[in-house]
Amino acid sequence: MKSTRDKILQTLLQKPRSTINTLAEAVGINPISVRHHLTNLQMEGLVEGQEERHGVGRPRLVYILTDEGMERFPTRYMQLTTRLLSQIKDTMPGPVITKLFNQIAEDLAGQYSKDMQGLSMEERLDFVKAMLAREGFTVEWEKKGTQYEIHEISCPYYQIGIAHPEVCTVDQTLISKMLALPANKVQCILSGAAHCTYVIQPAEVKN
Known part of the structure; x- marks a missing residue:
């Protein structure tokens, strides 16, 4: 009821x-x-x-x-999105699809590029956390030694990602572009992990 x-x-x-x-x-x-x-x-x-x-x-x-x-009524949208992605994958070569997903992330990152200027690493991480929350993610980050780990507790792409794991490249590319550092995925919810985790290694500052 x-x-x-x-x-x-x-x-x-x-x-x-x-x-x-x-x-x-x-x-x-x-x-x-x-x-x-x-x-x-x-x-x-x-x-x-x-x-x-x-x-x-x-x-x-x-x-x-x-x-x-x-988004509280996702069933039809999810079906349509899944069908569209299936059609795209059937008609486009893999590298073109990868470029398409990367471009989506780059365009989104570009919208926030001015807001990121002058921020420290941890301020950038907080900004990314807030920005991803607006996109439907639940994100936490922590510092471990010299590295930072970003944990995606929940992901709005999960249902689509089951059939089309390529969509995961969107948030990975987005994080990399926002932090201007590679985001290395070390675990993924689609592989049975509790959540997705990315490791960020800031460049060493030489004296």
Whole structure:
């Protein structure tokens, strides 16, 4: 049985730009309760409120799913993505596919290049952690001796990666580009590990 919040999300999927009253009627609860759920969903980044004009008078507030909210309904998107990747792999040579995934990571890293300027190594790691979180990853890092280890506790590419492990090169390339250092993968969740781990070895500073 679906929870009230799931019903609200489902309604916004089917009827985007719904008002509180519309949601209350669709879900079967009072508008005050809907407002409470919407506040929580907005805090989680799943729902966004927007003002919409409808004739004369003050604009009304309507609600839509954010991109993250849309990801709560991944089945069809996952199937489509998997089929697209299968088609690409059937029609393109391996090196071209690798270049395509690398370009995706390089383009994303390029969006943040100015923000990384002047940061120390550990500040860069914190920045990468926050940036990957926005992309759907749960990341932690730790220092071990002279090395740093980046642990991806959860990965938004996992389901796709089962059939198309090439997609893993996106985050590996992205980390390397953001830190300007090679990211060496030492374990992978697709191989049965608890999480993916990358080892970063900063260059030695010579006196």
